[in-house]
Amino acid sequence: MSFKEEFARYSWDNVKESIYSKTAADVEKALTTPKRTLEDFKALVSPAAAAYLEPMAKLSRQLTRKRFGNTIQMYVPLYLSNECTNICTYCGFSLDNKVRRRTLTDREILQEVEVIKSMGYEHVLLVTGEANQTVHVPYFKKVLELIRPHFAQVSMEVQPLDRDEYEELIPLGLHSVLVYQETYHQEDYRKHHPKGKKAHFNYRLETPDRLGQAGIHKMGLGVLIGLEDWRTDSFFTALHLDYLEKTYWQTRYSLSFPRLRPFSGGLEPKVAMSDRELVQLICAYRIFNGEVELSLSTRESEKFRNHCIQLGVTSISAGSKTNPGGYAVEPESLEQFEISDERKPAEIARMIRGAGYEVVWKDWDASLIANERMSE
C-alpha cells in the first residue's frame, strides 16, 4: 500500500464541494474539539473560516509555542545547478527557457559554502533542477561528501529518486528531503508538466513513501499555490501528511506553502491567494497538526514574514539566492524565481529576536536526535 491507493479513494470535485459547504458551526467545532480530523481541517480552510481569523491565529500561536517553544529555525538554499530537462510552466529553469545553464564545480561549491557560512548558517538546503545526465546520484554523493563537514544539517530539494538511491545518500549525511507535489489536481498537473520525468504524477506522488521506506529523518511536503484551488490542494497535502505520519512514524515532517512568484518567462497564477488567506492556511495547518514544522521562504514580503513568525511558522530562510553561484561565483546566472524579502540573515535574526524568539541556526542536534530515538 502507498499513498496512491489512499489518494484514489478521493475525488477532487467532491472534496472541493465539501470544503465550500462548511459552515460557521463546523469551524467552531474544529476550533474547540480536543482531537481534530480531516473534516475539521476542511472547515478551517473553508471560506466560512475567514471570519474566525483572530481565534485561529491565537490558537495557532499557543499550539506552536507549546510544541516548539520560542524558537525560529533559519535555513538557506544553495542552488547547485539550473540545468533541467523538464518543462514546468511555472519555473525559470524550465527546459524551454532558452538561457545559459550551469552546474557548480567542487571549487565553486566551496566558494558558495564560504559565503553561506560567513552568514552564520549551519543548515543548508541543496537545490537543483532535474538533469539526470549531469545532476545525478553520483553528483549528489560527491557534493554531500564535500559539504557535509561544513554543516550540521544538509537537506535536499532535487528530483525524486528511487528508494535505494535515498538509501545511498542518507549515510552520507542527507538529513531531510523536500518534495512538493505542486498540485494534487491530476489534469492540471499534466498541463503544467508537459515534458520530462516530472510529467509522471504517480512517481512524484509516491516519493514520500520511498523516502519513508528509506528511513529519511525528515521530509517536507507542499503544493505550489496559484496552480489550482488552494483550499482543495491544501486538503490533499494534509491528507498526505496524515497518511505519512501514521505509516512512517519515526520520520519528522515539514510543510511549505509557496505562492507562485515572478520568474523569467513567467506564468500568471490561475488562482490568487491573499495574505489573509495564507495566514488562514498557516493557522489551519497548525491547528490540525501540532507537531508539523511550518516553513516560510523569502518568496514572501518583509511585512508578511514579520507578522507570520508569531502565528505558527517554525523555520524561515533569509539572504537566499535562487541561482547557482548566486552568493559568490556568478550572481547574475539564471534564477528560479524572484525573491521578495531581500533582508540579510543578520537583519532577519534581529527581527526574530525583537519579536521575542530565539534564533536557531541549525536543525536539532544529532545528539538530541539520537536521544529521541533511544527513548522511543
Ligand code: SF4
Ligand atoms: S520545477 Fe524543477 S523540474 Fe520543473 S523546470 Fe523547475 S527545476 Fe526543472
